[in-house]
Amino acid sequence: MHRCVLYLGGYDPVTPEKFFRRQARELGHFRDTWGVDATVSAPEKSADGQVWRTEIATRADGWTSRTDFRLLAWDDLVKNDFARPIWQRVPLSLGVLADFLVSGTVFRYFFAAWRFALYFLFPFVLSLAFVIVAAFAASLVLRLDPWGAAILAPLAGLAIYAGLMRWPGGRWFVSHLLDARTFMGEYMRGDRADMNARVERFAGEIVEAALSGRFDEVLIVGHSQGSVFALEALARALAQDPDLVRRGPSIAVMTVGSCVLQLGLHPAAKVLRERIECVRQEPAIKWLEFQALTDVVNFYKTDPIRLMRLDKAGSRPFPHVTIVRVREMLAPDDYSRIRNSLFRVHYQFVMGNTRRYFYDFFLICCGPLRLGDRFSLTTKTVTKDMRPETSGPDVPEA
Numbered sequence: 001m002h003r004c005v006l007y008l009g010g011y012d013p014v015t016p017e018k019f020f021r022r023q024a025r026e027l028g029h030f031r032d033t034w035g036v037d038a039t040v041s042a043p044e045k046s047a048d049g050q051v052w053r054t055e056i057a058t059r060a061d062g063w064t065s066r067t068d069f070r071l072l073a074w075d076d077l078v079k080n081d082f083a084r085p086i087w088q089r090v091p092l093s094l095g096v097l098a099d100f101l102v103s104g105t106v107f108r109y110f111f112a113a114w115r116f117a118l119y120f121l122f123p124f125v126l127s128l129a130f131v132i133v134a135a136f137a138a139s140l141v142l143r144l145d146p147w148g149a150a151i152l153a154p155l156a157g158l159a160i161y162a163g164l165m166r167w168p169g170g171r172w173f174v175s176h177l178l179d180a181r182t183f184m185g186e187y188m189r190g191d192r193a194d195m196n197a198r199v200e201r202f203a204g205e206i207v208e209a210a211l212s213g214r215f216d217e218v219l220i221v222g223h224s225q226g227s228v229f230a231l232e233a234l235a236r237a238l239a240q241d242p243d244l245v246r247r248g249p250s251i252a253v254m255t256v257g258s259c260v261l262q263l264g265l266h267p268a269a270k271v272l273r274e275r276i277e278c279v280r281q282e283p284a285i286k287w288l289e290f291q292a293l294t295d296v297v298n299f300y301k302t303d304p305i306r307l308m309r310l311d312k313a314g315s316r317p318f319p320h321v322t323i324v325r326v327r328e329m330l331a332p333d334d335y336s337r338i339r340n341s342l343f344r345v346h347y348q349f350v351m352g353n354t355r356r357y358f359y360d361f362f363l364i365c366c367g368p369l370r371l372g373d374r375f376s377l378t379t380k381t382v383t384k385d386m387r388p389e390t391s392g393p394d395v396p397e398a
Contacts, residue, residue, distance in 0.1 A: 001369070030362035
C-alpha cells in the first residue's frame with residue numbers, strides 16, 4: 001500500500017518543525033501499541049514553504065505500507081492574526097459574535113450540539129468578565145480623586161483588561177479563541193484573500209498527488225477548523241480537474257474534531273455548502289467523520305449534511321459518521337492525565353494511541369487498508385453505539 005495523506009490542521013500557530021517533532025514522538029506510541037516497525041524521514045518543505053512532507057515506512061507481520069505524509073501549512077496566517085494589537089482584535093471578534101447571534105447561528109449550535117455552543121461562547125464570556133473586573137478597578141481609581149483620576153481611571157481599566165487577557169487569558173487561550181472566531185467569520189464572508197489563495201494552493205496539491213500515478217489512495221484529513229478547508233480544497237481540486245476521481249486513485253476525506261458546522265449552519269455560508277454538495281455529487285469520494293462526546297470542539301452525534309439541509313438523494317451515507325470514545329484510545333493513566341485538558345482531548349484524534357482501539361490515527365494513515373475498506377460504510381444514521389465492522393482488536397492484515 002502506498003498512500004498520500006494530505007493533512008490540514010486547525011487554527012494553530014504551531015510551526016511545521018514542531019508539528020513533525022510531535023509526529024515523530026507519537027509514532028513511538030504507534031510502534032509500542034501495535035508492535036509495528038515505523039520509520040519516518042526528515043521533513044522537507046516545498047519551495048513556497050506551504051507544503052511540508054515526510055515519508056513513513058511501516059512494517060508488520062504480513063504487510064508493509066508507505067505513506068507520503070504532507071502537511072498543508074497555514075500557521076503563518078495564524079501568527080499574523082496574533083500580531084494584531086488588542087484594540088483591533090477584540091472589536092473584530094465582537095463583530096463576529098454579533099453576526100452569529102443576529103443570524104441565529106449560535107442558537108442553531110445549541111440545538112445541534114450544546115457543548116459546542118458553550119465552547120463557541122466561552123472566550124466571549126471570559127472577555128466580558130475581564131471587562132467587568134477592569135471597569136470595577138477603574139471605578140475604584142475614580143473614587144480616589146474624581147478630577148485627577150478622570151484620565152487615569154480609563155487608562156488603568158485598559159491596562160488591567162490587557163493584563164487579564166495576557167494572564168489568565170493566555171492560559172485559557174482567550175485571545176487565541178477570539179482570533180479563531182474572527183478568522184472563520186471573515187473566511188465565510190470572503191474577507192480572507194490570504195486563506196483563499198492558500199486553499200487554492202492546497203487544491204493544486206491534491207490534484208498533483210492524485211494524478212502522479214504513485215499512490216493507491218489519496219487521503220485528505222481535516223482536524224478542527226481544518227475540516228472546513230479539507231472539504232473546500234477537495235471541491236476546488238474537482239473544479240480544477242472535473243475528471244480527477246476517474247483518472248486517479250481512490251480519494252477519501254476524513255474529518256475529526258470537525259468544525260464544518262461552525263460555518264455550515266450560518267445562513268451566509270452558501271458557497272461552503274455548494275462546494276460540499278459538489279464533493280457529495282462524486283459517488284467515488286468517501287467522507288468519514290469521527291465524533292466524540294468528550295471533545296467539545298466537534299458536533300457530537302450530528303449529521304452535517306442533514307443539518308446543512310443539503311440534498312441527500314441516494315442511499316450512501318455522506319459523511320459516514322462514527323462515534324469514538326477517547327477514553328478507549330488511551331491507557332487508563334494516560335487518559336486520567338489528559339481528561340481535564342480540553343485541547344489535549346481534542347488533539348487525541350490526531351495523536352498516537354496507547355491502547356488498541358478501532359480508531360487509531362496512525363493505523364489509518366500508515367496501515368495496509370484504504371479508509372473505506374477499513375470501516376463499514378453502510379450505516380446511514382448516527383446512533384450512540386455506532387461502530388465500524390472492522391473494529392477488532394488486532395492490526396488488520398493486508
